[in-house]
Amino acid sequence: MPHAAAPAREIVLTGMAVSRGIAIGTVYRHDSDHVAVAETRIPASRLAAEKKRFAAAVETAQGQVAQMRAKAEGLDGAAAEELGYLLDAYQQMLHGSRLVRGVEGRIESERINAEAAVQHEIDSIAHVFEAMEDSYLSGRAADVRDLGRRLIRNLIGRDWKPFQTLPKNSVILGEELTPADTALLDPKVVAGIATQLGGAESHTAIMARSLGLPAVLGVAELMRHARSGDVVVIDGRNGRVVLNPSDDLLDAYRKMRADFLRTRRQLSRLKDLPATTRDGQRVQLEANIELPGEVASALAAGAEGIGLLRSEFLFMNRDDVPDEDEQFAAYQAVIQGMGGREVTIRTLDVGGDKLAHGLGVNPGPNPSLGLRAVRLSLARPELLEAQLAAILRASAFGRVRILVPMVATVEEIQAVRATLEKVVRRLKRAGVAMADPLPPLGVMIEVPGAALGADALAFNSDFFSIGTNDLTQYTLAIDRADEAVASLYNPLHPAVLRLIQFTTEAAKRARIPVAVCGEVAGDPRYTALLLGLGIRDLSMSATNIAVVKQRVRGLDLSAASRMARLVMEQSDAARIAGLVDGFSSADGAADRASAALMPT
Ligand code: PEP
Ligand code: MG
Numbered sequence: 073m074p075h076a077a078a079p080a081r082e083i084v085l086t087g088m089a090v091s092r093g094i095a096i097g098t099v100y101r102h103d104s105d106h107v108a109v110a111e112t113r114i115p116a117s118r119l120a121a122e123k124k125r126f127a128a129a130v131e132t133a134q135g136q137v138a139q140m141r142a143k144a145e146g147l148d149g150a151a152a153e154e155l156g157y158l159l160d161a162y163q164q165m166l167h168g169s170r171l172v173r174g175v176e177g178r179i180e181s182e183r184i185n186a187e188a189a190v191q192h193e194i195d196s197i198a199h200v201f202e203a204m205e206d207s208y209l210s211g212r213a214a215d216v217r218d219l220g221r222r223l224i225r226n227l228i229g230r231d232w233k234p235f236q237t238l239p240k241n242s243v244i245l246g247e248e249l250t251p252a253d254t255a256l257l258d259p260k261v262v263a264g265i266a267t268q269l270g271g272a273e274s275h276t277a278i279m280a281r282s283l284g285l286p287a288v289l290g291v292a293e294l295m296r297h298a299r300s301g302d303v304v305v306i307d308g309r310n311g312r313v314v315l316n317p318s319d320d321l322l323d324a325y326r327k328m329r330a331d332f333l334r335t336r337r338q339l340s341r342l343k344d345l346p347a348t349t350r351d352g353q354r355v356q357l358e359a360n361i362e363l364p365g366e367v368a369s370a371l372a373a374g375a376e377g378i379g380l381l382r383s384e385f386l387f388m389n390r391d392d393v394p395d396e397d398e399q400f401a402a403y404q405a406v407i408q409g410m411g412g413r414e415v416t417i418r419t420l421d422v423g424g425d426k427l428a429h430g431l432g433v434n435p436g437p438n439p440s441l442g443l444r445a446v447r448l449s450l451a452r453p454e455l456l457e458a459q460l461a462a463i464l465r466a467s468a469f470g471r472v473r474i475l476v477p478m479v480a481t482v483e484e485i486q487a488v489r490a491t492l493e494k495v496v497r498r499l500k501r502a503g504v505a506m507a508d509p510l511p512p513l514g515v516m517i518e519v520p521g522a523a524l525g526a527d528a529l530a531f532n533s534d535f536f537s538i539g540t541n542d543l544t545q546y547t548l549a550i551d552r553a554d555e556a557v558a559s560l561y562n563p564l565h566p567a568v569l570r571l572i573q574f575t576t577e578a579a580k581r582a583r584i585p586v587a588v589c590g591e592v593a594g595d596p597r598y599t600a601l602l603l604g605l606g607i608r609d610l611s612m613s614a615t616n617i618a619v620v621k622q623r624v625r626g627l628d629l630s631a632a633s634r635m636a637r638l639v640m641e642q643s644d645a646a647r648i649a650g651l652v653d654g655f656s657s658a659d660g661a662a663d664r665a666s667a668a669l670m671p672t
Contacts, residue, residue, distance in 0.1 A: 080302060080316035087266065087291030088558055089311035090277035094329035095243055095264025095286040096322070099302045099315070101295070102234075102246030102253070109224055110237040111188035114179065122179050126186040129226035130166055136222065137162045161212075162219055171197060171219070187227050194220030238262065243306055245298040245313075251275035251426050252388040255362060259283045264306035266313045268294045273541045273561060273591055274553035275425050281594070281613040282362055284369075288313050290555030339618035343374035347621045353629040355603065357621055358416075358611040360589055364402050367409035370614045374621070377414040379611020380475070380537065380589040381406060383459065384421045387428035393455070399462035407470035414471040416537065416611075417463050418516070419488070420455065421445045421477035425553045431455075440551065445478030450487050460495045467507035474511050475537055480519045485532045489513055518542035518590075523571035530582035537611070538575055540590025544568050563592050564648045566640075569605075573640060576606045587611055596623035601652050603629055604636025623656075631655070 114122050141159045165171045171193060178189035194217055201213035235244070235256050241263050248269040254276045257265070262285060270276050270289035280287035286308030297315055298304075305314040305325045309332075314321060347355040358379030359370035363386075370378060386394050386402055394402070407415050422428045423435065423444020431452075436442035449456040463474055476488050492513060499506060515532075517523050518539030530536065544563045545552040552561060562568070572588070579586035587609035592598040594612025596619050602610065603624070612620060635655045642648050 082318050082321065083297050083315040085291050085294055085297065085313045085315070087288040087294075087311050087313065088272050088555065089287075089308050090270075090272045090289050091280040091285055091287035092308045093264070093284070093286035093332055094308065094325055095304075095306040096325060096329065097241040097243040097263035097304060097306075098239070099298050099300050099304045100238055100242040100244050101298055101300045102244050102249060103295075109187040109191050109228075110185075112185045114183050114185055116183070119180060119183065122186050123176055125227065126175055126179065126189070126223075129186065129223050130172060132226045133219070133222050134163070134166050136226075137166065158215060161215060165216070165219055171216075175223075187224050190220055190223045190227070235262070243304045245294055245304070247295050249276050251279050251385075252428075254279040254283070255385055256389060257283060257285065259285055264308065266291050266294060266304075266306055268292065269553075269555055271551070271553045271555050271558040271561065273545070276553075278360075278541075278591065278613065279362060281591075281615055282360070282366060284615045290558060336618070339622060340373075342618050342621050342625070343372070345621070345625070347624040349603070349624055349627055349629045349632075351629050353603070353608070355624050356587075356609040357617050357624070358414075358587070358609065359614040359617065360594075360611050361406070361614070364405045364409070366614065367406055371410070373614040373617040375413070375614055375617060377416070377471075377611075378406060378410060379416050379587055379609065381415060381417045382421065383418055384426050384428060387420065387422060387430060388426070390428075391430050393428075393430045396458040396462045396465075399459060400465045403463055403466035403472075404469050407466050407472060410470065412470060414473065416473040416475050416514070417466075418475040418477055419446065419459055420449055422448060423478075440545070446476050446484050446488065447478065449476075450484065450491075453491065456488070456491055457495050460492050461499060463511065464492075464495060464499055464506045465504055467511045468505040472507060472511040473514055473535065475514045475516055475535075476533075477516045477539070478519060478542070479515045479517075479529065480521050482525070482528050482532055485513070485515050485529060489532070516589075517571075517575045518546070520547045520571060523575045526575045526578035527581065530578050530584055533584065535584050536575060536579045536586040538572055538586065538588045538590065538607075540568070540572065540588060540592045543571060543590065547571060562645055563590070563598070564652060565645050566643055566648065569601075569640065569648070572602075572607075573605050580606065585609065594620060596620050597652065597656060599623040600627050600632040600655055601636055601639060603627070604632035604634075604639075 137159055174193040175186065175189045178184060178192055179186055198213040198216045201216060202210055204210045234253060238261050240261050242261060243263050244257065244265045246267050249265060249267050264286040265280055266288045268291055277287060277289055286306045288306055288308060288311050291313050294313065302316055305317050317325065347357045356376055358377040359373065359375035360380040361367065361370055361378055362382045386399060403417055422431060422433065423442060424440045433443060433448060443451060463472060466472065476485060479485050496510060512534030514535035514537060515522065515529050516537050516539045517526060522529060523543065540563050541552055544561060547568050548560065548565055550557045550561045576586050586607065588602055588607050589611040592602065593610040594616030599620055610620060635651060639648050639651050
């Protein structure tokens, strides 16, 4: 956003540190009313062609608005009337109005590309509206910007993605970033992120950790102060965002960043060492990934496998649904990329804060409790069958497991298994190669009812993976993505720990493997407790593998088991936190290095 040249004042804001590291860069405001577009010079010989390109984008927009109008005609009531007025206004703006003439004029006189001409013209018209006293008229600025975004998307075409033309070292500040938005960020260009909304276990936070981007969420007043182009520091250790830092503070942060990077380099030396406790217990450390492109960083971090592939990210940022062949190619790439290490592919887990528009799912009144994850897969069997077929085909290329999210009942996993068997029969008839034996089918334990029913579920599944993020959310009734209740979110609550313990013991009774793939698996604070409770397989953001490995190598399993027994006798979460942290600090030096890297 353009702004008056006021003297830059240092402003320190606080929020939740959700992804460690220090970022120093330039503010890019991610407003819903602003699209980042690059400005390029157009030679005189190509001006006519550029205006033609713009005319085509206007024509497409006219068609889109006409389509919206046709849909709106089926509606009734005040909202339909309001929508009708809005679409009338759009049509007027798209037919030889000041907007269209203004953009053409800018292409001609400023010799710039159509996208930049639209952005400038929209800014200038919107500012006129914004300055109006009448609240109805000033509110129309949002409509103008909305139409501008539509024109820019039409100009860029199918390849349009937000954040694609950011300058290097941008720091994204926004009211909110969705997990889908965050998945589009390129860590080579983006240095860090901060938002007003969002909790520490939201998928936005998880994605930031996966990308290794320092991040602070839940920063009140952030967008009131943020101005594009200003210098900003994201302190992902202490949860601070500093706008226009003084020279002294900037120097201090540069030193802190250098220290952080040095410690990270030192930890990376653990990459090829085994995760074995001091008393000889081997622990499996795997990576959680969202996109096939993360395989390289998982391997670089020393991941012994992929413990969780969040397949729903393949369905985000697009208007259609990836078909069986496209999914097969993505899974095959991960499996081959992991070179014989095991890959656990989770079936579609959309819902809650993860939206995939191409699926056309109505999130319902409560998205966290609605038609999501396995419920959606069973309600839309064509989706599940295509996904299972893609995974089965990919299983011919390496070791694969299939993991089903949000299972609450035995019937759900039985229905998935029946579908799996049906797909296997179809593929066999078609002579398609698959793994032999077939991939194991496992259940995510992330609903309290599933944890309590773990014995019955264990009879029906080949392995468990405990999703502590949702297990904590649903046990304590705390929205993991809501900063207003983030301070109440606590995986050390005795009820959550009891469910983890019960699930682990049920898996042992049924002799099936059990892992933890929630965020606690990647936080060295919890490592001793999880091992003490009997967990031997932890899956986490690749960026956390080194600190967790260091923790594993520094601890004694028999002492951790004693601590876990003591913890399980407590009824008070604060006392439990004291025992867990006391045990860690007794280990001394190993933990000081970990602490230097972890958000406080
Ligand atoms: C979890 O719920 O703990 C989990 C690992 O899955 P997600 O974070 O994708 O919901
Ligand atoms: Mg989950």
